[in-house]
Amino acid sequence: MTEAITPSRKAGEESGGQLPRRDSEGTLRVLEELFGRLSQRDVEWILRVAKEFAEGFATLTDIPPTLVVYASARTEHGTPEYDLAFNTGAEAAKAGFGVMTGGGPGGMQGVNEGATSERGPSIGVGIELPREQGFNEYLDIKVACRYFFTRKVMFVKYSCGVVALPGGGGTLDELFEVLTLLQTAKIEGKPIVLVGRWYWQGLLDWLRNVVLATGKISEDDLLLLPLVDTAEEAVALMQERVAI
Structure with missing residues (x-):
């Protein structure tokens, strides 16, 4: 029986509960065996996902220390929320961080515009959607994704901190x-x-009065979600907690 992988183990760590590393030839043999048991449609889907990861990783691999900023595509230009997004991008750039957003309109555009105004690296990892799609004009680097889960992997893999601005379902999904x-x-x-x-x-x-009170999370989990009011406070906190 395979030993369960416990949360205390780091990803990629060798252990009796994880598959051993194989040389490339061995890996190819395993893939050929597995692919032979799948439908053509499943194989094509796996290859599309792999291609999306490979292209994204190749594009993002050399970016500087970067904050991923989650924000709503529905934030309107000229509002206090847009100003908050702009200021977050600008303050991050002044502190030496790049910024990474979903690359779209609204609050995402505000963050990218703010970073660009201070000549900071501005990155967008976009998603194909029926609406709210298309890259904003304030991007130095663009990555296009078909799948939400591939985009979320890139957000996490290539960021050194997470800033959550007011947002809807997508922001909540990414945050949690x-x-x-x-x-x-x-x-x-x-x-x-x-x-x-x-x-x-x-x-x-x-979260405190219902989720914590009913034992679904711990007090330490709430400490992972500090709350501030301004872009300046947010970036200052990141400077305290991230070495760049």
Whole structure:
């Protein structure tokens, strides 16, 4: 029986509970065997995913220390929320960070525009969607994804910290994925900060008064979600917790 992999083990660590590393020839033999048991459609899907990862990794592999900033595509230009996004990008650039967003409009554009205004690296990892698609004009590097899960892997793999601005379902999905990875020790040293007390305080209250109170999370989990009001505070916290 294969030993279960415990959360305390780091990804890629050799152990009795993980598959041993193989040379390239052995890996190819295993893949040929597995692919022979799959339908042509499944094989094509796997290859599309692999190609998407390979292209994204090749594009992002040499980027400087970068904060991934989650923000809403529906944030309107000229609003306080857009100004917050712009200021977050600008402050990150002034502190020596690159910024990475979903590359789209709204708050994502605000972050990229702010970084560009301070000549900081501005990266977009976009997604094909029926609406809210297309890259904004303030990007130095662009990666196009077909799948949400490949984009989320790139966000986590190539960022040194996570800044969550007001956002909807996508922002919540991305935020809680990182929180879960930290909570289960699948990743380490990737701080999160929520920006906008007026927006996030209700969520934190619910997590404390309902989720924590019923034993579904621990007090330490809540410590992973510091809350600030301004872009300056958010970037200052990242400077304290991330060595660049």
